Amino acid sequence: MNLKDTDGELFEILNREIRREDETLELIASENFVSNSVLEMAGGVMTNKYAEGYPGKRYYGGCQFVDEAENLARDRAKQLFNAEYTNVQPHSGSQANMAALMTFLENGDTVMGLDLAHGGHLTHGSPVNFSGQLFNFVSYHVHPDTGRVDFDEVWNLARKYKPKMIICGGSAYPRFIEFEQFREVVDEVDAFLMADIAHPAGLVAMGLHPSPIPYCDVITTTTHKTLRGPRGGMIMMGEDRENPWGKVAPKSGRVKMISELIDSMVMPGIQGGPLMHIIAAKAVAFGEALKPEFLEYSRQIVDNAKSMAEEFLSRGYHLVSGGTDTHLVLIDLTEKGITGKKAENALEKVGITVNKNMVPFDQKSPFVTSGIRIGTPAVTTRGMKEDEMKTIVALIDKVISSPDSEDLLSTVMSEVLDLCRDFPLYRDLIS
Numbered sequence: 001m002n003l004k005d006t007d008g009e010l011f012e013i014l015n016r017e018i019r020r021e022d023e024t025l026e027l028i029a030s031e032n033f034v035s036n037s038v039l040e041m042a043g044g045v046m047t048n049k050y051a052e053g054y055p056g057k058r059y060y061g062g063c064q065f066v067d068e069a070e071n072l073a074r075d076r077a078k079q080l081f082n083a084e085y086t087n088v089q090p091h092s093g094s095q096a097n098m099a100a101l102m103t104f105l106e107n108g109d110t111v112m113g114l115d116l117a118h119g120g121h122l123t124h125g126s127p128v129n130f131s132g133q134l135f136n137f138v139s140y141h142v143h144p145d146t147g148r149v150d151f152d153e154v155w156n157l158a159r160k161y162k163p164k165m166i167i168c169g170g171s172a173y174p175r176f177i178e179f180e181q182f183r184e185v186v187d188e189v190d191a192f193l194m195a196d197i198a199h200p201a202g203l204v205a206m207g208l209h210p211s212p213i214p215y216c217d218v219i220t221t222t223t224h225k226t227l228r229g230p231r232g233g234m235i236m237m238g239e240d241r242e243n244p245w246g247k248v249a250p251k252s253g254r255v256k257m258i259s260e261l262i263d264s265m266v267m268p269g270i271q272g273g274p275l276m277h278i279i280a281a282k283a284v285a286f287g288e289a290l291k292p293e294f295l296e297y298s299r300q301i302v303d304n305a306k307s308m309a310e311e312f313l314s315r316g317y318h319l320v321s322g323g324t325d326t327h328l329v330l331i332d333l334t335e336k337g338i339t340g341k342k343a344e345n346a347l348e349k350v351g352i353t354v355n356k357n358m359v360p361f362d363q364k365s366p367f368v369t370s371g372i373r374i375g376t377p378a379v380t381t382r383g384m385k386e387d388e389m390k391t392i393v394a395l396i397d398k399v400i401s402s403p404d405s406e407d408l409l410s411t412v413m414s415e416v417l418d419l420c421r422d423f424p425l426y427r428d429l430i431s
């Protein structure tokens with residue numbers, strides 16, 4: 001029996017979602033479309049397996065095959081990023097960050113992170129998140145003129161507050177993360193440097209974005225954004241190092257290496273049984289990323305983002321930082337006289353999915369915002385290139401210029417549908 005027969009209601013919901021993904025333009029910068037192979041593994045029987053522990057050291061029997069899958073996921077990730085250590089078990093990017101922060105810090109320690117409204121992430125110190133509650137976060141910002149990290153401020157804050165760690169990276173930062181410059185700061189104030197490459201991970205793996213490996217003590221990422229794997233997280237270190245604190249790990253007691261502390265912080269520290277179907281699907285995705293086509297794909301993501309950026313600039317839009325080095329552009333709509341919320345809603349009506357986003361020094365609340373964030377990973381997966389990017393920007397521009405014109409919206413909607421039809425997605429999955 002399959003879903004169609006056992007639960008027609010959910011079967012229909014699933015089909016509606018498949019059609020939505022196929023028939024709309026997905027421009028949310030943190031989203032992507034996984035391959036059928038990744039879907040097959042993520043929807044497979046490994047979801048049944050309890051495998052607390054790590055390969056070769058599990059608390060349950062019957063783990064021989066999930067061990068093989070997790071070992072492959074780790075080895076392939078190490079190869080992709082040139083890392084000596086990886087932990088592929090975090091259920092999400094937030095769990096990866098929680099485990100990394102709790103390994104390197106004690107409650108109440110001071111940490112610096114990029115302000116959420118300037119492109120950071122909830123887990124980089126937001127007061128509504130565990131990070132802001134467990135640690136004493138001091139936020140740094142981007143410079144109003146450049147839209148890039150204000151290193152004068154970073155130096156001043158670091159000297160003043162003597163943080164134990166600085167986090168670099170974020171969710172809405174269109175430029176390369178400045179790992180090397182942050183390294184100089186942490187070296188002077190004797191802090192750890194953590195990189196959160198959740199967004200550009202795929203570009204980092206392909207060498208299209210600088211690597212954090214030589215500069216950062218610990219690196220976290222998601223696996224589902226530019227890396228195009230299943231929803232999940234991962235922690236890495238370029239080199240494992242001796243446990244500098246003489247810290248004791250839960251259960252295993254005194255340990256020698258930081259890797260052992262991270263492993264025991266992930267499980268049993270903050271998680272129980274790993275999602276083995278997802279870990280195996282991560283292995284599949286990493287295998288795909290090791291093939292030459294993934295480099296071509298990643299180059300196209302960046303070319304597409306740059307092409308969008310140029311097109312927006314030529315139509316008089318203000319882009320935070322003036323452009324992009326990566327897969328995303330952040331548009332400040334203040335001068336266009338429309339809020340991020342209104343733009344998001346109008347675009348959604350025509351089948352273009354973006355998210356409203358705070359821009360640096362935003363006067364509006366996070367529920368309204370003055371900007372939208374646009375990313376190219378998902379449309380690039382469908383096979384779209386520069387020509388389609390220019391078309392998409394023209395469509396977005398029409399909607400933003402007349403968000404209340406029902407006639408215009410319905411014309412744009414049919415143009416969006418035509419474009420989607422030319423680049424089919426998951427058609428074989430609709431039944």
Ligand SMILES: *Cc1c(COP(=O)(O)O)cnc(C)c1O
Nearest residue numbers: 092093094121170171196198199
């Ligand atoms: C997406 C993201 C995360 C968190 O990922 P989840 O899987 O949603 O928990 C963490 N950090 C950054 C910078 C992100 O962009």
